[in-house]
Structures are given as C-alpha cells and as structure tokens.
Amino acid sequence: MGNKFVVVDLETTGNSPRKGDRIIQIGAVIIEDGKITEKYSSLVNPGRPIPAFIEELTGINDEMVSSAPSFSEIAGEIIELLDEAFFVAHNVLFDLGFLQEELQMAGFEGFYGSVLDTVELARILFPTADSYKLSDIAAKEGLTHDRPHQADSDAYVTGELLILLLEKLESFPVVTIKSLTKLSAGLKSDIYLLLEEILQQKEQVVEEYFGSIEVYRGIALRKKETSETSGKAQDCSFPKKDEEKERLLKNALPSFEVRDGQMEMMNSIYHAFTDQRHALIEAGTGIGKTLAYLVPAAFYSKETQKRVVVSTYTTQLQQQLLIKDLPILRDICGFPIKAILLKGRSHYINLARFEHSLREEDDNYDTTLTKMQILVWLMETNTGDFDELNLSSGGLLFWNKIKNVPVTFLQTKQWDSKDYYLRAQKEAEEANLIITNHSMLLMDLVSEDTSIPEYEFAILDEAHQVEKVAGKYYGRALDYLSIRLMLNQFGQFDHGHLFRRLEKLIEKLDGRTNVKVATSKLNETMINLQYETDELFKAVTLFAKRKKRPNSNSNKIQTMLSQTDNSTEWRALFAVAERFSFLLKDVIIAIEDRLTYIENQKQRLSQEEKSFLEEITILLKEMNRVRNKTREVFLYPSSQEIRWIETDLRSVQNMTTVYGRPIHVADYLRNDFFTKKKSVILTSATLTVNGSFHYIKNELGIGEFQNIEKQIPSPFNYQEQVQLIIPEDLPDIKTVPEIEYIAAITEHIISIAEATGGRMLTLFTSHEMLKKTYELIKESALLDDFALIAQGITAGSRSRLTRNFQRFEKAILFGTSSFWEGIDIPGEDLSCIVIVRLPFSPPDEPLAIAKRELILKQGGNAFNEISLPEAVLRFKQGFGRLVRSSTDRGIIFVFDRRIITTSYGKAFLQSIPTVPVKRATIDQMIQFIYKWL
Known part of the structure; x- marks a missing residue:
C-alpha cells in the first residue's frame, strides 16, 4: 500500500x-x-x-x-x-x-x-x-x-x-473486503479509503483461498476443525490403586504434589457414579478439586459410554475448565476425551439472519461497526458464541436481531450445515463431558426448548450457589425498563410502524382494505397499553413508598406483596394490573390473527418480509411471557410463592422490578432433578455448618436420598499460615449509633492498612456502610498514597476491580456480597482480610422474612435453621479468600465481637479450619502485624 x-x-x-x-x-x-x-x-x-x-x-x-x-x-x-x-x-x-x-x-x-x-x-x-x-x-x-x-x-x-x-x-479474502467496504462509509474515520484501495489491488489478481477459511453464500467463515481421535485402543478403566493415579498425574504434571484429599475425592466420586448415588463433598482449599472431579468423570464416561454434565457457577469458570483444565485432563487420561462447552441457544449467531442483515441499509454507527466486527470474527471463531465478542451497548441491540432463536418464517435450510448451535448440539450428543453453568442447567429443567441432551450423571461445582440460581428460574421478574423497551419496538421496525407494515403486507397478499380501520383501533389500544404500563409501575412505586419502614433512610427499598393485603393501595394496584393484562391480551390476539393469515400465504413472501415477520414472532413470544408473569405476580398468585417490589426512590419507576418466587425451591429440585438423575455430585469448599451437611441438604431437597457425604479438609497448615484477630477496643455494633461504629472501624482500617502496607480486602455486608467508610477514609487523607478500590464506587466489573487491586503495591479493596466469594488473589497480593460484620442477611429481605415466617408456623427456630447457617457459609467463603496456596500467609480481622460474645459465635469458629485466635487492642494488633508479616 x-x-x-x-x-x-x-x-x-x-x-x-x-x-x-x-x-x-x-x-x-x-x-x-x-x-x-x-x-x-x-x-x-x-x-x-x-x-x-x-x-x-x-x-x-x-x-x-x-x-x-x-x-x-x-x-x-x-x-x-x-x-x-x-x-x-x-x-x-x-x-x-x-x-x-x-x-x-x-x-x-x-x-x-x-x-x-x-x-x-x-x-x-x-x-x-x-x-x-x-x-x-x-x-x-x-x-x-x-x-x-x-x-x-x-x-x-x-x-x-x-x-x-x-x-x-x-x-482478508475479497468477499470480506467487499462487505467491509460497503459498510465503511458510515464510520467516523476514513477507513473506506484504505478498503477501496485494498479491494482494487485484490481484484487485479486471482485469489487463493486460505487453508483455514471457506467462503459460503458470500461470507468468509473459519473452517470447522476436525478433532483427531487416536487409532489405537487405550485402557479406559479407572485406576484402582492410588499409586496408579499418582503415576498418571505425575506424568502429565511434572510439578505434581501428592495430596491425599485429592485421591479421596476421586475415589468417592467414582464410587458414587458406579453405585448410582448422590454425593455431597466439601473440598477444602488446595486439594485440587477440579481435577479430583474431572478425572473420575472422564474415566466413568469412557468406560460406560454415558455422558457426564459438569456445571459451574460462572461462565469464567466454564472457560477455565475448557482452556486450562481439559488439556491437562487429556494428558492424564491418555485417551481422547470429547468435551464441549454448551450454552443456551441465544448465545449463538444465526447466520441466515446475519446474512439478511447485511442487505439492510440505514444503519446507525453502532450497528455498522458491529456488522464489521462480526464479519472479521466469523473468520476466527470456532464456536459462534457471542461471549467471545466485545460489543458496544448499541451492538448488543443489534445482536438481538441476529441471535439464534427458533424460527417460524425464515425456515431456510441453506445455513443448517454451518449453524453453530446445531453443531454444538451435535457435538454435545457425542461428548463424554458437557460443560455448562448452573443458569443453563436450571433453565433446561424449566424450559420447553431444552438444549442439554439427556443425561443421568452430573457434577455441580460451587454447589452452595445452586439454591440461589434455582430461585431465579423457578421464579419470575417484571421490570419497567424491559417492558417499555418491548413496547417501543412497535414503532422502531425499519420502514415504519409495525402495524402499518403488517397492514401493507396483508393488502399486498389479498387486496383487503378494511384492515385500515382495525389498524387505527389497534394503534389506539397500543397507546392505551403504553399509558397503562406507566400507570402500573407508578402504582407499584407508590405502594412500595407507602409500605416503607418509617425509620429507613435508604433510597433503595424492598416491599413485600402480601396474599392477605386488602388495603386501598393494593386494590388500586390490582385494578391497574388487570387493565394492563387485558390490553396486552388484545394486542397479542390482534397480531396473532394477522400472523396466522399471513403464514398461510408464506410461499408468496420475500426474504425481507419473512425476516420482518420473524422479528414480530419473537416479540409476540416476549409479550406472552410478560402477560403470563403479570397474571402470576399480581392477579393469580400462588400461596407457595413470595412476591416483592424492589425500587430506587431516586429514579422512581425506571428502576422498579416486581419479583415472584417459591419460598423454597427444595421440592422443585427434588422432583425435577435429583429424583430423575442416577448420580449428582455436589461439591464446594463451603457445604457444611458446624461439621454437618443438614442445612444444604434441606435447601436443595436432597435430604431424603441415600447420599455419600464427605468432608475433605484442606492440606494447608492454617495454624502456621493464618492468624485471626478480634479487636477488643471496638464498640459492640448493637450498642452504638451506626455513625459512631463507622468512625471507630475507619480508624482501625487506617491503622491496619498503614501497618500491612495495603494488600488488604475489607468485606462489608451493606453497601451503605461500605460507602460511608470509604468516604470517611478519603476525607481523612491519611491513606492518600494508597489505591482505594471500592465496589459500586470505582467503575468496573468484579474481575476488573480485582485486577486493578493486584496491580498496585499499596491497595485496599472494599467489597460487599459478591466479593465474599469467587475472587482468587494468591500470594502476596493479599495478606490481610477485614470482616466488618458477621454476614447475616438483612432482616428485612423479603425472602428471609418469608422463610422465617414459614419456620415459625411449623414451630421451628428460624435463627438456628436459616439465618445462622446461611451466615456461617458466607463467613467460610470470606475466610477462604486469604489462603490460596501452601506458601500464602495472612491475618484475618473480625471486627464484629459477636463472634466471641454470643453463644452462636462458636458456630463460625468451628466451621473454619483451626487457627490461632487472638484478642487485642489496636496498639497490640499493630505490633503483632509488624512482627508477623
């Protein structure tokens, strides 16, 4: 050039x-x-x-x-x-x-x-x-x-x-350059000049195709890689003796250290599979849990030709399994293992819809850029999985138009041979191991459109999270913004309003003109529906405000919707919800009638018309879902469910959501999952409270089975590696005003930070307290040479905040709920954790209230049966952040003196590994830090 x-x-x-x-x-x-x-x-x-x-x-x-x-x-x-x-x-x-x-x-x-x-x-x-x-x-x-x-x-x-x-x-091949050139006029810089010049040069020579790329229907794609399987037969039987397993691990991992706990876990899982029993295995940090479940899963699957599903809590863990752990597993086993990472259908691109979108013009900047990104990505991706892409928020809107969904009108077979979702499904059918996450696993239980092939054996890692995720999938949520976005789409269909385009299409098909009258009536219904949406969420917000606790000073509020409420506010809310539901039904029926008529004439439609009708079909499904949720949450609620409103008074209805979910998901999980599977392994570093699995079994509905139960302790020497200190000169949180308590802990945090030189994680149970403490530290200017990184204040995701924390020599990370677990900061990057309060759930959380009421009704003790075990598991998670390897050393400060002043405090200390516990004043603590670190 x-x-x-x-x-x-x-x-x-x-x-x-x-x-x-x-x-x-x-x-x-x-x-x-x-x-x-x-x-x-x-x-x-x-x-x-x-x-x-x-x-x-x-x-x-x-x-x-x-x-x-x-x-x-x-x-x-x-x-x-x-x-x-x-x-x-x-x-x-x-x-x-x-x-x-x-x-x-x-x-x-x-x-x-x-x-x-x-x-x-x-x-x-x-x-x-x-x-x-x-x-x-x-x-x-x-x-x-x-x-x-x-x-x-x-x-x-x-x-x-x-x-x-x-x-x-x-x-790039000519076809890609051509498509990019066509799109590039809408960019901010003059990239089109470069592209035009490259295109001219390329059109003058005969193009040779590259080995890894093929061109299909004018789009360049990466060729599907064929996996090689070894020809010679290998021994696939699970090694009976631990020495044999150790030899396999040493061959694959030169630096492998023998850990008895890892061998015990492998054997337990293999026996649970062969005996077809469920198992609960609490695996302490450092035993090598991932390989301890992958190795028996791979051998069992290979021996029996039964697939095993491995589910993790987050998509990051899924990626880690695929990229880091599976290559090691293949080296260990010595035989080919077919493993696939499987996600929900809408994660994959639909190439027919994307091809059609390239013909559409009048794009905005974000859509143009996203189309260009996708043209390049298609030459690189093996999976067609949208999580690989880095799209702008406008790009995400465009993705909704090209994601893979079941189709009614655009049923073209032309792209089936290249379809990434169909490919993933086929590979899943043939796989030994299917890697997924709890969200998809549970969605698959409740959805008609299942994605995971039939399976009877499963391993659930981070199993303490399953109850929380299940609540979401067995429950429902209605929020103002997504309903408004759904309704706004009616006016945003290209070339005019949705109803107008439908009317023109019907006129074209049979020349009927009386549709116009019906259309103007439909437009009127639509205007009323948008008005009632605003009215519904105004009524919801008003209801929440009126029921707000008088002493609460937070703008974020949660309000229960009670089955027995007969107040004026509730009756007003019920009436608006009913009107909203009826209007939505009218619009749905009107569109369905038109689509049924058009579908009978499907053969006379152009590709563009089919694409338009496909988008309406998707919209219709969404409208039906919203109507069903409205009926279930407001009009015909189940007595087994709890319903509540969450809103932020500063931004009124835009931030308002109404939730409904079962009080307990245990029965659902027992009937839909554990009863139907032959062997499910639940594993995590935190499953027991005070040495017992009783709480988690109750929560997940697995209590009545003949389970295998194992507690495998961490190999780390906690006595030497960790010190737990409880300050003696902090006030009891229950006896002083919050502002006084915050002032006292701020002084302690500053003194500890100066002594440790940062590298400190401070865990809160409330964002409000985190914010006030952070502001007080900032105001004092005593830690100006430290990087202060605070969840909800410093911009960025949890992983970005963690990365930034590791970059700075002197840093303090302030976190709430999600920072109690799942962050991994090994070595000297983290040498001190401060636990500000014992992590009990706020007493006014709707779900906590409902669970407490149910237990009281049954004559139980809500504190011992729910509040305490939940807090202990979270405390164990927080404790587990400190020591991630055999060489880590650190100090944990627990500012909440209830851990030693109350009878239940023992449950926290007895649920973590035995560590030296000290009580000290701030001066004694500082001296100790200097000496010990």
Whole structure:
C-alpha cells in the first residue's frame, strides 16, 4: 500500500483546547510501505503551568518545558510532516481537535486531509479484545510500550499497531473486503479509503483461498476443525490403586504434589457414579478439586459410554475448565476425551439472519461497526458464541436481531450445515463431558426448548450457589425498563410502524382494505397499553413508598406483596394490573390473527418480509411471557410463592422490578432433578455448618436420598499460615449509633492498612456502610498514597476491580456480597482480610422474612435453621479468600465481637479450619502485624 501515514500522539495540560488547555509534547512517526521510516518528537512550552495530575501522569514538569519551543515555532514543521498523509492517532478526534486549534492559533489553516483512528480500526479487526486502551492492546499483541503517556513512546507503539492492523486487513479474502467496504462509509474515520484501495489491488489478481477459511453464500467463515481421535485402543478403566493415579498425574504434571484429599475425592466420586448415588463433598482449599472431579468423570464416561454434565457457577469458570483444565485432563487420561462447552441457544449467531442483515441499509454507527466486527470474527471463531465478542451497548441491540432463536418464517435450510448451535448440539450428543453453568442447567429443567441432551450423571461445582440460581428460574421478574423497551419496538421496525407494515403486507397478499380501520383501533389500544404500563409501575412505586419502614433512610427499598393485603393501595394496584393484562391480551390476539393469515400465504413472501415477520414472532413470544408473569405476580398468585417490589426512590419507576418466587425451591429440585438423575455430585469448599451437611441438604431437597457425604479438609497448615484477630477496643455494633461504629472501624482500617502496607480486602455486608467508610477514609487523607478500590464506587466489573487491586503495591479493596466469594488473589497480593460484620442477611429481605415466617408456623427456630447457617457459609467463603496456596500467609480481622460474645459465635469458629485466635487492642494488633508479616 503506497500511502504515507503520520501517526501522532499529544500530551496536553487537560482535555479542552477551547478552555485554554495546550500541548506540552508532540510525538510522531511516519510509515511508508509498511515500515516506520522517520520519527519526530518535541516538548512544547504551553505558556501556562502544568497541572500536578498531568505531571504525575506524563512525568513532564514546568522545568522540562521552560526552554522548549512554543507550538507556533514548530507549527510549520508539523504542517510539512502532514503533507499528503493520513493523519493517524489512537482516538483520533482528541488529537486532531487539539492540533487544529493550535495550528489556527499559530496562523495556519489547520489539517483537512484523511484521518484514521486506530481505536476504530482495532475494534473492527480485534473484535474479541477485552479492551481497546493502547497499553492493553500493545500487551496483547506483544508490542513493547515502555513509557505510556509520553507522546514519543505512545506514537511509536501506535505506529507499530497500525502496521499490524494494515497487514491483517490485507490478508482478508475479497468477499470480506467487499462487505467491509460497503459498510465503511458510515464510520467516523476514513477507513473506506484504505478498503477501496485494498479491494482494487485484490481484484487485479486471482485469489487463493486460505487453508483455514471457506467462503459460503458470500461470507468468509473459519473452517470447522476436525478433532483427531487416536487409532489405537487405550485402557479406559479407572485406576484402582492410588499409586496408579499418582503415576498418571505425575506424568502429565511434572510439578505434581501428592495430596491425599485429592485421591479421596476421586475415589468417592467414582464410587458414587458406579453405585448410582448422590454425593455431597466439601473440598477444602488446595486439594485440587477440579481435577479430583474431572478425572473420575472422564474415566466413568469412557468406560460406560454415558455422558457426564459438569456445571459451574460462572461462565469464567466454564472457560477455565475448557482452556486450562481439559488439556491437562487429556494428558492424564491418555485417551481422547470429547468435551464441549454448551450454552443456551441465544448465545449463538444465526447466520441466515446475519446474512439478511447485511442487505439492510440505514444503519446507525453502532450497528455498522458491529456488522464489521462480526464479519472479521466469523473468520476466527470456532464456536459462534457471542461471549467471545466485545460489543458496544448499541451492538448488543443489534445482536438481538441476529441471535439464534427458533424460527417460524425464515425456515431456510441453506445455513443448517454451518449453524453453530446445531453443531454444538451435535457435538454435545457425542461428548463424554458437557460443560455448562448452573443458569443453563436450571433453565433446561424449566424450559420447553431444552438444549442439554439427556443425561443421568452430573457434577455441580460451587454447589452452595445452586439454591440461589434455582430461585431465579423457578421464579419470575417484571421490570419497567424491559417492558417499555418491548413496547417501543412497535414503532422502531425499519420502514415504519409495525402495524402499518403488517397492514401493507396483508393488502399486498389479498387486496383487503378494511384492515385500515382495525389498524387505527389497534394503534389506539397500543397507546392505551403504553399509558397503562406507566400507570402500573407508578402504582407499584407508590405502594412500595407507602409500605416503607418509617425509620429507613435508604433510597433503595424492598416491599413485600402480601396474599392477605386488602388495603386501598393494593386494590388500586390490582385494578391497574388487570387493565394492563387485558390490553396486552388484545394486542397479542390482534397480531396473532394477522400472523396466522399471513403464514398461510408464506410461499408468496420475500426474504425481507419473512425476516420482518420473524422479528414480530419473537416479540409476540416476549409479550406472552410478560402477560403470563403479570397474571402470576399480581392477579393469580400462588400461596407457595413470595412476591416483592424492589425500587430506587431516586429514579422512581425506571428502576422498579416486581419479583415472584417459591419460598423454597427444595421440592422443585427434588422432583425435577435429583429424583430423575442416577448420580449428582455436589461439591464446594463451603457445604457444611458446624461439621454437618443438614442445612444444604434441606435447601436443595436432597435430604431424603441415600447420599455419600464427605468432608475433605484442606492440606494447608492454617495454624502456621493464618492468624485471626478480634479487636477488643471496638464498640459492640448493637450498642452504638451506626455513625459512631463507622468512625471507630475507619480508624482501625487506617491503622491496619498503614501497618500491612495495603494488600488488604475489607468485606462489608451493606453497601451503605461500605460507602460511608470509604468516604470517611478519603476525607481523612491519611491513606492518600494508597489505591482505594471500592465496589459500586470505582467503575468496573468484579474481575476488573480485582485486577486493578493486584496491580498496585499499596491497595485496599472494599467489597460487599459478591466479593465474599469467587475472587482468587494468591500470594502476596493479599495478606490481610477485614470482616466488618458477621454476614447475616438483612432482616428485612423479603425472602428471609418469608422463610422465617414459614419456620415459625411449623414451630421451628428460624435463627438456628436459616439465618445462622446461611451466615456461617458466607463467613467460610470470606475466610477462604486469604489462603490460596501452601506458601500464602495472612491475618484475618473480625471486627464484629459477636463472634466471641454470643453463644452462636462458636458456630463460625468451628466451621473454619483451626487457627490461632487472638484478642487485642489496636496498639497490640499493630505490633503483632509488624512482627508477623
């Protein structure tokens, strides 16, 4: 490619040239014929002081720029540099905006040539990258970026990135370049100029297809990889002796250490499968739980030709099993293992719908970009699984139009041979191990459209989470935003309103004109339905407000809907729900009538019309689901269910959801799952309370079976590795006002942080208390040199916050519910955990209230049967964050003195490994930290 590219990066005093911010450094590289041919770099005197945070970010200070030229002195050189070149930058509009302003101030016209944005280009060409920040892409692509936030270094790395991107673009087949060119006019930078030039060059030579890519119906796809199976027969019988198993593990893992607990777990699972019994296995941290269940599962499946389903709590754990653990498993077993990761149908792309979408025009920016990302991704993906993609929120809306759903009108067989979902289904039928997650496993139990092939043997990892996930799938939720989004779709169908398009289609098919009258009536019903949606959620919010506890000062409220309520508020709410349900039914029937008529004339429809009708069919299913939920939650509730409202008073109905779910899911799980399976293994590091499985068996409905029960302790030496300290000089949380308690714990957290040098996880049970503590620490300015990372305050997902925490030498991570478990921070990155309160569920949580009432009705003790065991399991999870390997050492501080002052406190201490417990004042604690760490 004969173009000249000038890759520019600027460091500036701030974000806004209009507000007087100026350039302090400019770096540039020139690229010709795919090589960097020239470099340019200059500090610039901005004629104003450099702010402290910019100095910290860039390392450039006032002294360094004092003798540098002003921008007007070098403006001529810059104009010359950019002559007849593409102006390239990472986030080009920022650098271009600044440069234009500075050039005009220096008396030049500015730059009006072609521009390229490497962020935009990277989003298209690396559709699966986690992040498009320059330093993250550089690391992923193996480019050395030694001085981020210095213009010369940033420009050089951006230049190297551009060369990679151009090479990748030039390697694409003609069909892909053609499709990308057609779409590229809607982009923000001039990528279309590059694409047109590449297309011209490619059309002049005869194209050779690449080994890994095939072109089908004008779309380039990655060829399906065929898995090789070894020809010679291998021994697939489970090794009877532990020595034999150890030998297999040592052959595959040179650094393998023998762990008795791991052998015990393997044997227990194999026997549970062969005896066809369910098993509960609590596996302490460090026994190597994953291989301990995968090895017997693989051998049993191979010996008996029965598939085994392995379910985890999160999709990250699923990926980890597939990418990290399965290759090791294959080395251990020495025979081919067919394993597949299976997800719900809507995770996979529907290629027929995507092909059709490429013919549609009038796209917005996000849709255009997403189509381009998907064209590139299809040449790389083996799975067609949407989780691989990094899409914008607008891109997610487009995904809904092309995801894999059962089809009525677009029943074309042309794409069946390439369909990723059908491929995954076929592979699942032939697999020894199917890896899925609890959500899909449970959805499969309650849905008519099952995805997991028949199975009788299963392993549920992180099994303490199953009850929570089951509640979601056996329950229902109605929220304002998704109902409004559903109804808004009526006016958003391309080329006009949904009803109008249906009317035109019927007229075309049989010339009937009386439809117009019915359509205007339908429009009126639709307007009424949208009005009643607002009225319904206003009534819901009003109901929640009126029932709010008088002493509650939180904006987020949860309110029970009682079966026996006969208040004015409830009667008003019932009446609106009834009107909403009737109007929704009218719209559903009207659309169904029209679709039935059209379906009988299906052969006369064009592809575009079929695609439009497909979207209506999906919408209709959604409307039926909403109507059924409305009837179940408001109009005909079951006496076995609990219903409640959650809302945030600051944003009223937009944040309002109404929930309904069974008080207990145990009966459902027993009847739908455990009774139907021959052997289910439940495993986790936290299944017992005080040495007993009683609580978890009750919650999951597995109590009445002849289960195998095993508690396998961790091999770690907790006596040597962990110290548990309870401060003696903190007030009892129940005896002082909350604000006083927060002030006291803040002082302790600051003192502990200074002594440990950070590397500290602080666990709260309420976000409100986390927020106030965080703000008080910030206000004190005593930990200004620490990175304070707080869930719900610092932006980012749980895994991103955890990664950031590990990046900083001195860091404190503040977390609530989800941070009590599932985060893994081994080694010195984490040496101290603070547990602010024992993790009892808030007493006013609707589900907790309903469970308590039920137990009281049955003459039981709600605290001992529900509240305490639930809190103990969560406490065990929090405790388990500290020691993740045999060399980790750390201290746990429990600020809640109830652990030693109450009779039930013993249950917490007896449920964790035996560790030294100390009581100490803050001064004694600090001395101990210095000595011990």
